[in-house]
Amino acid sequence: MFAEENGLHGDPRIKAISDAIRVVPHFPKQGIMFQDITTLLLDQKAFRYTIDIFVDRYRDKNISVVAGVEARGFIFGPPIALAIGAKFVPLRKPRKLPGEVISEAYVLEYGTDCLEMHVGAVQAGESVLIVDDLVATGGTLSAAIRLLERVGAEVVECACVIGLPLVKGNWRLNGVPLYVLVEPRLDDKDNHEECGL
């Protein structure tokens, strides 16, 4: 669900966050309007609003794990984890995590990739929030959900700064709700099919 449709209607922070995100056309390839959150990180107010909104939503939900997807999930996840007193668990590309890991493959446009998590980082029964900067096809987040469910954790929600419902009106990924602050911007165009998401 969009934050604005879920308690934050008219909240000026949402517009500040959206305006702080820069759109870079045709990156990494033709047709993709890349939603660049690095400009959000340069705007201290907007970055703070982003974290505040997530923390307000999750602080009283007994979440003991915040899992962040490499690499931009590492930027948003830890401040949330620190504020709500949860562990931070990095979900990484292959061969980055030392020691024992479990892996989950997922499909890309061409080929597959893999997400890894440390064995023992998360216990069965723990409540987990997954964080990433943006949800597009939902492929990476689905892999993240599968990793956490394999160790018996319960994924409470997936939180992203930017995203769209996966199919019109569908805000669930493998049964897990998605919470998103802002839509992707297209600058002058108002046509979501061209945005590459």
Next chain:
Amino acid sequence: MYARTGFITAVYKINRSLTRLKPTSISPSTRPLIWKHLYSTAASNSDVNRVHVAVNDDRVSRISSSIRVIQDFPKPGIMFHDITTMLLDPVAFKHTIDLFVERYKEKNISVVAGIEARGFIFGPPIALAIGAKFVPMRKPNKLPGAVISEEYSLEYGTDIMEMHVGAVQAGERALIIDDLIATGGTLAAAIKLLERVGANIVECACAVELRDLKGQDRLGDKPLFVLVSST
């Protein structure tokens, strides 16, 4: 009489300190003046006054014991210091951020530059707490839009680090963060990138220093602050 006792006390401290195995784990501010001077002149190569190690209090103790060391990763002979176990201890993680924030909060730092990827974990909480921007320093082809690049050497071959054009203005005061300093190569590349745009680097900060690798020698005149100094 008092002066002579003082001298004997100082000599005692000097003798004791020369037998310590880990002198760099003592904060410079707790060393008696004479001992600090002797240690500095006796030091073999690196300028130890530029490496500041956090006082080993309860917080640092908890941080240090929460970090796990994994042998032979990524290859035989390397003792990998894994900070992910510290992130699983919310108190230790909070102590880590607090120690950095306490040090930097009133230093007019407007930029915290974090090195991909583990610098992304520590940099943003510090930036938020001290009111600075967070600037990611990334591997090639990850940042969209105009970037500046700096090549740096690895053990075998080279790599490239990139920063966005326009992220940092000339004259801004910057802090560079990574989880760990080993050879200092990546931090050196980050220093170059920031200096190329005219930033003033206040300090480099890491949770862990592998002091035998003498990474601080690659930082030029930039000071280094670490929480845990390890062999």
